[in-house]
Amino acid sequence: MATAFPSPGSLAALRFQLRELVKLTRRTLEMAVAPRRGGRAARRAFAEQMHLVGNRSMPFMIVTMAFIGAIISFQTALQSQEILPDLSQVGATFTKLLVRDLAASVGALPLATRVGAGIAAELGSMVVTEQVDALRMNNADPVETLVLPRFVACVVMGTVVLVVGGFVAFGAGVLVGQVAFGIEARTFASTALLNGGDVALGLAKCATYGGAIALVSSERGLSAFGGSEGVGRATTEAVVGSCFTIIVLNVLLSTGGHFLLPAL
Amino acid sequence: MPIRFANVHKSFGAKEVLRGVSLTIEDGECFFIVGASGVGKSVLIKHLVGLLRPDAGDVFLDEEEVSRLSEHALRPIRKRCAMVFQSSTLFDSMTCAENVALPLRKHRGLGAADALVEARRRLAGVRMEGFADALPAALGDGLRKRVAIARALTLEPEVVLFDEPTTSLDPVSARRTDQLIARLCRDDGVTAVVVSHDLSSIFGIADRIAMLYKGGVRFLGTPEEFRACDDPVVRQFVRGEAEGPMEV
Numbered sequence: 150m151a152t153a154f155p156s157p158g159s160l161a162a163l164r165f166q167l168r169e170l171v172k173l174t175r176r177t178l179e180m181a182v183a184p185r186r187g188g189r190a191a192r193r194a195f196a197e198q199m200h201l202v203g204n205r206s207m208p209f210m211i212v213t214m215a216f217i218g219a220i221i222s223f224q225t226a227l228q229s230q231e232i233l234p235d236l237s238q239v240g241a242t243f244t245k246l247l248v249r250d251l252a253a254s255v256g257a258l259p260l261a262t263r264v265g266a267g268i269a270a271e272l273g274s275m276v277v278t279e280q281v282d283a284l285r286m287n288n289a290d291p292v293e294t295l296v297l298p299r300f301v302a303c304v305v306m307g308t309v310v311l312v313v314g315g316f317v318a319f320g321a322g323v324l325v326g327q328v329a330f331g332i333e334a335r336t337f338a339s340t341a342l343l344n345g346g347d348v349a350l351g352l353a354k355c356a357t358y359g360g361a362i363a364l365v366s367s368e369r370g371l372s373a374f375g376g377s378e379g380v381g382r383a384t385t386e387a388v389v390g391s392c393f394t395i396i397v398l399n400v401l402l403s404t405g406g407h408f409l410l411p412a413l
Numbered sequence: 414m415p416i417r418f419a420n421v422h423k424s425f426g427a428k429e430v431l432r433g434v435s436l437t438i439e440d441g442e443c444f445f446i447v448g449a450s451g452v453g454k455s456v457l458i459k460h461l462v463g464l465l466r467p468d469a470g471d472v473f474l475d476e477e478e479v480s481r482l483s484e485h486a487l488r489p490i491r492k493r494c495a496m497v498f499q500s501s502t503l504f505d506s507m508t509c510a511e512n513v514a515l516p517l518r519k520h521r522g523l524g525a526a527d528a529l530v531e532a533r534r535r536l537a538g539v540r541m542e543g544f545a546d547a548l549p550a551a552l553g554d555g556l557r558k559r560v561a562i563a564r565a566l567t568l569e570p571e572v573v574l575f576d577e578p579t580t581s582l583d584p585v586s587a588r589r590t591d592q593l594i595a596r597l598c599r600d601d602g603v604t605a606v607v608v609s610h611d612l613s614s615i616f617g618i619a620d621r622i623a624m625l626y627k628g629g630v631r632f633l634g635t636p637e638e639f640r641a642c643d644d645p646v647v648r649q650f651v652r653g654e655a656e657g658p659m660e661v
Contacts, residue, residue, distance in 0.1 A: 282459070287520070
């Protein structure tokens, strides 16, 4: 019960953070599936977070994913050209890669920088200005009041944003294929290699990464201490932690997906 | 409802803030905790309501050890002990009345409409009824503090923790806040634990004073004893002298 606050950056601090993250994840998931009395304030908080995560991230994600789609398409076609003279399969391979993995795992990284930093900075500021303590004193659970709306918003709207980003990347890829390599749009935009498992795995990754960004960033924000310097540290750790978590989850989900939802 | 801190230690990273603080606060007392900035006064009182947990040592309220209670088990304690935070900590998205209604809804389970009616009555008690529908951001520090006090007193607590209640207030508002705290102790039998640097408040309304220094209790006694104390560190604090043995 009596836990000493470990020094930031130490191994003890990392263990402490992981333990706190597991606890927060368990509590948030329990609350997410529990029946709720949705009051006006709670509904307002959910709607606000949906707007922040979804609508406010959309322009940034559209521009970023357009560039990412263009780069991946260009490099895929360029490398294929070195090996095979026939580029008819480049589009189908690109689409499969995008749906199965890249739209979610590459798109989640810029999403983590935008949404994760915002969550950690906001919650961290609330901690150092004692607003979270005031919530606890008033019998309002910070996990239910602050973390749950952000978690649900990141899972739902994070998925929406990443799917839209995926379509934008796809469009940019088709454009680059046509302009730079002369591949017909109809040939490039092929779904011949795509199956239901690819779509299911891609969507599962989007939702998981969205949830991970919310949980890692909330945990860091709620652990902030030491004024504005502490908020800054929490924000940096939230972005680094979210990106690292996305990469680790990608390894796990891709490995699991390879056996449960085979690519071919 | 005596409050007892027994050999409380607390560190944040490498910084050791409390190094074995032991204190007892009696029922109905107006007890001041004073000391230089960053000495751990706010940290100490937060242990009483479980906002912080001691690394070592125990905190008792009515002989019940609160430092080992779960967040859920702390709910009745937080109903009996209210806290007025240093920066008021009103929620900016709620009106003043909604802020005051929050503990009534969350602790007492009142419906939104009933809680708002009671909140308006509570705001009238601190002469803030005219600002019930205002957002906190539209108010000055003094008015925000009064709303925060109304919110803290809403549940008629037995203990109120005041964290620097007169900081950033003008002298008139500060003395009115002192009167309010004194009246709570004298008329309602509330135990007030006040963290403060304000010498006017300390010598105006305190029953007893504890001075924290270097993580421990340097002085414990009445305001008269505090003023007459010949400990050089205490004397420097009481006189507000820039030069002296006190390390900050």
